[in-house]
Amino acid sequence: xxxxxxxxxxxxxxxxxxxxxxxxxxxxxxxxxxxxxxxxxxxxxxxxxxxxxxxxxxxxxxxxxxxxxxxxxxxxxxxxxxxxxxxxxxxxxxxxxxxxxxxxxxxxxxxxxxxxxxxxxxxxxxxxxxxxxxxxxxxxxxxxxxxxxxxxxxxxxxxxxxxxxxxxxxxxxxxxxxxxxxxxxxxxxxxxxxxxxxxxxxxxxxxxxxxxxxxxxxxxxxxxxxxxxxxxxxxxxxxxxxxxxxxxxxxxxxxxxxxxxxxxxxxxxxxxxxxxxxxxxxxxxxxxxxxxxxxxxxxxxxxxxxxxxxxxxxxxxxxxxxxxxxxxxxxxxxxxxxxxxxxxxxxxxxxxxxxxxxxxxxxxxxxxxxxxxxxxxxxxxxxxxxxxxxxxxxxxxxxxxxxxxxxxxxxxxxxxxxxxxxxxxxxxxxxxxxxxxxxxxxxxxxxxxxxxxxxxxxxxxxxxxxx
Amino acid sequence: xxxxxxxxxxxxxxxxxxxxxxxxxxxxxxxxxxxxxxxxxxxxxxxxxxxxxxxxxxxxxxxxxxxxxxxxxxxxxxxxxxxxxxxxxxxxxxxxxxxxxxxxxxxxxxxxxxxxxxxxxxxxxxxxxxxxxxxxxxxxxxxxxxxxxxxxxxxxxxxxxxxxxxxxxxxxxxxxxxxxxxxxxxxxxxxxxxxxxxxxxxxxxxxxxxxxxxxxxxxxxxxxxxxxxxxxxxxxxxxxxxxxxxxxxxxxxxxxxxxxxxxxxxxxxxxxxxxx
Numbered sequence: 001x002x003x004x005x006x007x008x009x010x011x012x013x014x015x016x017x018x019x020x021x022x023x024x025x026x027x028x029x030x031x032x033x034x035x036x037x038x039x040x041x042x043x044x045x046x047x048x049x050x051x052x053x054x055x056x057x058x059x060x061x062x063x064x065x066x067x068x069x070x071x072x073x074x075x076x077x078x079x080x081x082x083x084x085x086x087x088x089x090x091x092x093x094x095x096x097x098x099x100x101x102x103x104x105x106x107x108x109x110x111x112x113x114x115x116x117x118x119x120x121x122x123x124x125x126x127x128x129x130x131x132x133x134x135x136x137x138x139x140x141x142x143x144x145x146x147x148x149x150x151x152x153x154x155x156x157x158x159x160x161x162x163x164x165x166x167x168x169x170x171x172x173x174x175x176x177x178x179x180x181x182x183x184x185x186x187x188x189x190x191x192x193x194x195x196x197x198x199x200x201x202x203x204x205x206x207x208x209x210x211x212x213x214x215x216x217x218x219x220x221x222x223x224x225x226x227x228x229x230x231x232x233x234x235x236x237x238x239x240x241x242x243x244x245x246x247x248x249x250x251x252x253x254x255x256x257x258x259x260x261x262x263x264x265x266x267x268x269x270x271x272x273x274x275x276x277x278x279x280x281x282x283x284x285x286x287x288x289x290x291x292x293x294x295x296x297x298x299x300x301x302x303x304x305x306x307x308x309x310x311x312x313x314x315x316x317x318x319x320x321x322x323x324x325x326x327x328x329x330x331x332x333x334x335x336x337x338x339x340x341x342x343x344x345x346x347x348x349x350x351x352x353x354x355x356x357x358x359x360x361x362x363x364x365x366x367x368x369x370x371x372x373x374x375x376x377x378x379x380x381x382x383x384x385x386x387x388x389x390x391x392x393x394x395x396x397x398x399x400x401x402x403x404x405x406x407x408x409x410x411x412x413x414x415x416x417x418x419x420x421x422x423x424x425x426x427x428x429x430x431x432x433x434x435x436x437x438x439x440x441x442x443x444x445x446x447x448x449x450x451x452x453x454x455x456x457x458x459x460x461x462x463x464x465x466x467x
Numbered sequence: 468x469x470x471x472x473x474x475x476x477x478x479x480x481x482x483x484x485x486x487x488x489x490x491x492x493x494x495x496x497x498x499x500x501x502x503x504x505x506x507x508x509x510x511x512x513x514x515x516x517x518x519x520x521x522x523x524x525x526x527x528x529x530x531x532x533x534x535x536x537x538x539x540x541x542x543x544x545x546x547x548x549x550x551x552x553x554x555x556x557x558x559x560x561x562x563x564x565x566x567x568x569x570x571x572x573x574x575x576x577x578x579x580x581x582x583x584x585x586x587x588x589x590x591x592x593x594x595x596x597x598x599x600x601x602x603x604x605x606x607x608x609x610x611x612x613x614x615x616x617x618x619x620x621x622x623x624x625x626x627x628x629x630x631x632x633x634x635x636x637x638x639x640x641x642x643x644x645x646x647x648x649x650x651x652x653x654x655x656x657x658x659x660x661x662x663x664x665x666x667x668x669x670x671x672x673x674x675x676x677x678x679x680x681x682x683x684x685x686x687x688x689x690x691x692x693x694x695x696x697x698x699x700x701x702x703x704x705x706x707x708x709x710x711x712x713x714x715x716x717x718x719x720x721x722x723x724x725x726x727x728x729x730x731x732x733x734x735x736x737x738x739x740x741x742x743x
Contacts, residue, residue, distance in 0.1 A: 013562050107504055174495070188504035189578045204513050208500035210581065210708075256502060256509030258566035 002027070002113075002247050002267050005446050007052040009266025013259050017052040021108075022059045022097060022250035024224075025050055027086035034075050035060060042067025045078025047088070047095065058099055059250075061224070064237045065093020087244035090225035091117055094237055097222040097250075100128070105146050106216035108187055109255040113246040113267050115180035115454055123241030124150040126185070127227025128219045129160060145219040148227045149185050150240075157183060157194050160230070163215040175205045180246075180454035182264040187213060188254030195257035197264040199448065200455055206257040224248060269448035279440035289429040295422035303411040311406045320353050320398035327390045330361050333382070336391045354396075363387045468701055471626065471680040473619075473673070475695035493673070496586035497695045498707045501568065508582050510555070512566040515586045522591065522670055523553065523568070523584045525576060527703035528624035531593050531668045535569075550593045550666060552624070581706065585697070589671030598657060599636065599645035602667045610671075615643040619678075621668040622647055622655070625702035628680055630654060632702075645669070 002025050010017040024047055035046030037060075047061040063082050068074040082093045105128055112125055128146025135141070144162035152158050157172040172194045177183075182197040190213050195206040223236035224245065233240045247267050255263070322339045330336055337356040362368055363385055374380030475493060496515070501508045501523075510521065523530040533551020537544050537559070546569065548554050553570045570576050590609050594602035606613045619626060620633045627633045627647070634653035636646035647655040647667055657665050672678070679686050693712055698705045 015561070186502060188502050189506075190581075191500065191502045193500075193502035193509075204511060206511055208502040210500070210706075254502065254504035254507075256563075256566050258509065258512050259563050262562055 004271035005266035008271040026088040043074035061095040094225035101220040106213040120155040122153040127223040129229040145217040184260035269446035273444040276441040282437040291427040295424040299418040300416040322394035324395040471699040473697040474691040501582035524704040618669040
């Protein structure tokens with residue numbers, strides 16, 4: 001199967017496969033679908049355009065040799081006679097590519113992988129030449145569509161065309177064919193390049209010559225193996241050749257021989273991919289796991305009670321008390337004492353004392369605000385009104401106590417330890433993994449598993465004999 | 468009219484052979500047509516291995532090949548040339564570009580241009596900006612004692628001849644300085660005021676070849692190898708199918724018959740009626 005090989009070589013050459021319009025791979029057809037075309041009452045087998053062609057729904061190849069009234073018989077002819085030993089035997093039928101009026105024959109390229117069945121005889125490989133005739137003012141105007149590419153009896157490739165000067169044939173004199181050949185032709189701007197790929201010597205035999213491509217019109221039919229206009233045939237269905245096609249492809253645009261050389265390798269060979277050497281692995285530090293270590297230490301203090309201690313003050317203290325409250329009437333402005341006890345403050349120590357404060361009696365209805373009423377006497381000056389009121393007097397008792405003792409509660413500090421915010425360091429723990437030391441080496445390309453003897457050209461293959 | 472034939476003679480003992488030892492392995496390296504389309508033309512990269520071996524004729528005008536300087540840019544390789552007319556790319560390019568001509572000026576090539584080329588290995592040299600001194604300097608970098616007659620000279624792609632466009636300014640033939648000026652012994656067209664409009668090129672003559680230059684169209688009396696001839700008409704190279712290579716004593720042309728075929732090919736005729 002050359003589909004994978006051609007797909008590879010197309011991508012290698014163009015980076016895409018869109019330029020491939022037609023691809024017939026005649027090997028391995030037993031596992032593929034054979035189509036059918038009904039023309040009137042006759043059925044014909046159809047070789048379908050296959051991958052990696054841009055649109056496999058177009059350009060099917062009709063096996064035009066023998067039609068049959070039943071689909072089964074037509075298919076039997078295709079698979080049993082036309083397809084022979086993984087090749088399309090053009091000695092049994094030509095192949096008609098359909099719907100080709102959209103293919104610009106003035107800018108296209110084709111590749112053939114073919115071999116002679118026996119003697120070298122002239123034939124058409126690619127037949128699209130068709131004469132047209134119109135009568136205008138009693139003048140017969142002859143025109144043409146397409147062109148033929150074939151092989152002369154001498155075993156040389158030829159190009160047959162028609163231009164304003166009439167018919168012409170150009171022969172690729174410098175290229176000698178062998179029994180099996182991979183050849184290409186490329187039609188560009190006013191030139192045609194032919195090439196034979198010599199994969200045994202990795203060389204190209206090519207020749208380019210001028211052709212007026214402005215006279216090349218499209219044709220709705222292209223025959224592989226025959227032509228409407230050829231010295232030995234009158235129609236494209238008529239068999240002209242004794243060659244077998246291994247594969248064929250038609251591409252858009254001019255493709256130079258150096259590129260068809262690459263494409264041809266994919267046409268003949270198979271794509272392969274493999275491992276030249278497996279990958280090797282090794283343990284290697286891939287990184288480090290870092291852990292921050294914080295300092296430990298005193299984070300604070302707590303205090304526990306450890307008991308108490310009585311401390312002697314070392315000084316005697318005056319003690320006292322007041323009692324025996326009696327009510328005494330006193331006049332406004334007269335002085336008297338107010339007593340307050342310290343008992344509550346020093347009750348725990350048992351020492352008692354008091355204080356007294358001498359104040360003046362004020363008229364309770366005065367609001368404690370006085371204004372002078374005259375300037376004749378002290379009463380007028382001060383604003384006194386001379387009222388009386390009762391105040392409380394006490395009897396006082398004072399003494400001296402012994403030296404006082406004060407009980408003091410004792411506490412002891414206790415350190416609290418833990419992790420502080422200070423960083424003492426970073427622990428780096430290496431991380432290791434098994435990594436690829438040397439990646440596997442992949443290789444891919446085209447492998448040609450074909451018999452090289454048929455490609456050899458150390459002889460002249462002429463009339464079926466090696467000379 | 469100046470007719471200039473460059474004829475491969477082969478070795479003195481053998482003619483028509485294709486021997487690398489004898490320097491006659493030029494069978495596929497002369498008059499090679501370049502195919503292409505839409506202004507893109509391609510060469511056969513299998514014919515040579517060097518970086519500067521193509522003597523290209525575009526519609527008869529000689530185009531000088533220059534080895535490009537390359538630079539790296541983001542995801543691309545930048546090629547640049549100075550004096551040359553075209554360059555080719557090497558293994559750094561993709562497969563299709565490795566056999567493609569890249570021209571300095573896109574307008575110099577048309578979709579219907581006719582390109583042919585020879586593979587030459589003797590060396591090609593170009594210069595500009597003076598009357599020829601720098602061309603001599605370039606030649607002398609490769610050949611220490613060049614001879615004036617060992618080279619073919621081109622002025623802006625048109626071949627010029629000694630005394631008709633190019634001459635020797637000083638020195639002897641073995642130690643010359645080419646001159647493209649309007650001096651009497653040169654008869655050139657380069658003047659001080661138009662000196663920057665011209666570009667000179669020199670190609671070392673191919674081995675085992677003979678140049679026959681004169682005012683007579685037909686050349687007789689010399690042996691040659693078929694297909695390995697070049698013709699320059701007034702300095703412009705002609706296509707090979709514009710002249711005939713005939714051998715003495717062979718009557719090739721019958722008078723009175725049209726050279727054109729008309730009326731189509733004979734159908735169902737015998738094989739011998741048409742020689743393909």
